Amino acid sequence: MQRFSALSLFTKGLRGHAGWSRQWRAADPKDSYDVVIVGGGGHGLATAYYLARNHGITNVAVLEKGWLGGGNVARNTTIVRSNYLWDESAALYEHALKLWEGLSQDLNYNVMLSQRGVLNLAHSLQEVRDSRRRVYANQLNGVDAEWLDPAGVKDFCPILNVDKSQRYPVLGATLQRRAGTARHDAVAWGFARAADARGVDIIENCEVTGFDIANGRVTGVQTSRGRIKAPKVAIVVAGHGSVMAEKASFRLPLESHPLQALVSEPIKPVLDCVVMSNAVHVYVSQSDKGELVIGAGIDTYNSYAQRGSLPVITGQMGALSVLFPMFSRLKMMRNWGGIVDVSPDASPIIGKTPIDGLFFNGGWGTGGFKATPGSGHIFAHTIAHNEPHPLAAPFNLDRFTTGALVDEHGAAAVAH
């Protein structure tokens, strides 16, 4: 791997940037691997990277049916935060945020983490109570959190409309200063490059069509590029968890929905934090290119279409115009949809499946991007040791049978 540094950028720049090599090899599938990872998204690549880095397991293939950065890792609103209510979630997402904070150095790839602060607005007395409760819970869990009154919100984000005469006035907000955004593509590319450098084969345009299972134990996968043997197979897909599970003959408590987002025309810097509103339901930040990146909720019906419907966008743009009257005349440039797998308790499913050697990591719903390094880290541990990482244990599939749900619907700082 060619390491990046200020010096290498400078010297390559003098030669017209002609001397750079490929970021990762275009590997052909081998007959067998120690671990096969199904899905080359952020979580899959992170899993491969941490398998190699932390556990010395480098005979690993990542199989991606499309191309890297074509799925949800490139279809999100890039927000990173850890202000979840329940202990299990706070521990998981805070673990991820800590990894984010050192990730650019660790990967030798700038993931452009920008800890610009995330505001979660409260618009009703009940929301104020719930938000303050979440702030206290976060503080007890070692997650940085503050409560701001309307004047404090205005001070932190001057262009936000906190006028009391609004139908849903801003009555305050929680603030996580360490939260912010990261560059989505760089996350995929950085993990791919670093995993490849440690020997992981990244195989694009290779769709998994079935699993080889004998006596309740996985022995390999069938793909569009032939059979691959592996004693351990890990499904790390967003949006197609149920499709994959059906091929392996087990059931998941997931429903797939489109989650869409859009960007405005680029404008000069006006918004230097992330603003999220649960009640009127919109979230927005400004990218380095100057575009506003705007997201909201899922379409309510099941879909695998990777596009959303107009009423959702209409609602979120209405909410945006009320919160930021100055945005009301902006043109929107692009919109897109990704398919998210939503679980009954709005928490992910990480761990073993009913089939020996087959692991699952999915069901992240609308909030998987923020967890990318943490998810890969604990999932790699789970695969390597054949036992759930302590942070992953509460998110096992069995919780739907035992009833020990981690109910983050409405508790996670945004509605799901």
Place this chain on the structure above:
Amino acid sequence: MLLINCPHCGPRDETEFHAGGEAHIARPEKPEDLTDAQWADYLFMRKNTKGWFAERWVHAAGCRRWFNVERHTVTHEIRRIYPMGDAPSDDIA
């Protein structure tokens, strides 16, 4: 935007409706006799089909009645709308 043909009111925009999720999940006759795994299967596990899918909708901002729909979850095409209690098409069951 879906155009859903309510069996009672005629074609209306999707914003008048609420999606009710997978259809034909019968509540167990004797819940107390089920194991935890069977109860979890009834309560939480879903087909989540990619393709033709039978689902429930309610005309929430109209007649407020429930009905079943067969819709393709990739193209969003609706091929059949039928009353609660009727069986789904053979390729879905």
